[in-house]
Amino acid sequence: MPKPPPTGPLVTRGSIAAELRELGVRSGETLLVHSSLSSLGWVCGGPVAVVQGLLDILAPDGTLVVPTQTGELSDPALWSNPPVPEDWWDTIRRAMPAYDPLVTPSRGVGVIPETVRTWPGALRSAHPQTSFAAIGARAHEVVDGHAHDCRLGEHSPLARLEAMHARVLLLGAGYDTCTSFHLAEYRVPTPLVRVGRPGAAGWEVVTEVSITSDRFDELGYDFERDRRSVVVRGKVGAADVRLFPVADAVRYAQRWLTLHRSREDVLGYARGGDPGGDPGGDPAPGRLRRGRRT
Numbered sequence: 001m002p003k004p005p006p007t008g009p010l011v012t013r014g015s016i017a018a019e020l021r022e023l024g025v026r027s028g029e030t031l032l033v034h035s036s037l038s039s040l041g042w043v044c045g046g047p048v049a050v051v052q053g054l055l056d057i058l059a060p061d062g063t064l065v066v067p068t069q070t071g072e073l074s075d076p077a078l079w080s081n082p083p084v085p086e087d088w089w090d091t092i093r094r095a096m097p098a099y100d101p102l103v104t105p106s107r108g109v110g111v112i113p114e115t116v117r118t119w120p121g122a123l124r125s126a127h128p129q130t131s132f133a134a135i136g137a138r139a140h141e142v143v144d145g146h147a148h149d150c151r152l153g154e155h156s157p158l159a160r161l162e163a164m165h166a167r168v169l170l171l172g173a174g175y176d177t178c179t180s181f182h183l184a185e186y187r188v189p190t191p192l193v194r195v196g197r198p199g200a201a202g203w204e205v206v207t208e209v210s211i212t213s214d215r216f217d218e219l220g221y222d223f224e225r226d227r228r229s230v231v232v233r234g235k236v237g238a239a240d241v242r243l244f245p246v247a248d249a250v251r252y253a254q255r256w257l258t259l260h261r262s263r264e265d266v267l268g269y270a271r272g273g274d275p276g277g278d279p280g281g282d283p284a285p286g287r288l289r290r291g292r293r294t
Helices: 013-023 046-058 086-095 111-117 139-143 157-163 180-185 216-226 246-260 263-271
Strands: 030-035 063-067 132-136 167-171 192-199 202-209 232-236 239-245
Touching: 013 046, 013 232, 030 046, 030 111, 046 063, 046 111, 046 132, 063 111, 063 139, 086 202, 111 132, 132 139, 139 157, 157 180, 157 246, 167 246, 180 216, 180 246, 216 246, 239 246
Parallel strands: 030 063, 030 167
Antiparallel strands: 063 132, 167 239, 192 202, 232 239
16 A cells, blocks of 8 residues: 655755754854754655755854764663563673774664764764764864763763853754753762763773753753743744753753752662663663653
């Protein structure tokens, strides 16, 4: 039986660039993009056209940044979507390949970030679970120095992006994907957790800040309501779009988390009490349990 024709809208490289320009994206700026290809409509050229449209509007002196997380490089004892048999755990820990920024594919973040990761000239940060990839004039500045024991904190690309006055573009993605909010978790009282992962010399365990994207949708709703002057709303194709500064999102999240995240919540996340089942905040927050998005 033939498939029904697409309903559209028809989206092209040119229409993406034009609609982003109308939204207020500027040539030469640095943009952290969280995206959903399927939300845009029928995209002629798929993810390649989306990346081309983004690069067209940013121009050669701009910089495109995306999350390229690898949440599967984590302790199999914590996997929940799906879990694996306990008698597999030790074998998985021994056999799991270590992170290689050049070849390890991103997982759970969608096809647009993976397209950026493999783009000619793209650079990728060094963290084995929460890396970012960047293309453009300031790509090296963004990804350089991502500490191995700092997933999304002061020694990660998020802090660099904040200092560079970068903006976030939610391109059909929700606030639950907004990694910038995680930087605020490093600036409020938060427990530490032990995080296992494969390393160059075998299985390793590092101490990290406990992170979780639980309640980020609620945080984002309040941010947009209270900071209307800094959140630009619009459409690209069929996708709802939000555009705002990283720094504003982090400042607001820091205050919001202090008021709304209870000590019991935080301790619960660190003990593995997150209702989503990601002890200590999963290594690629919000990805393993909630499926594909960026």
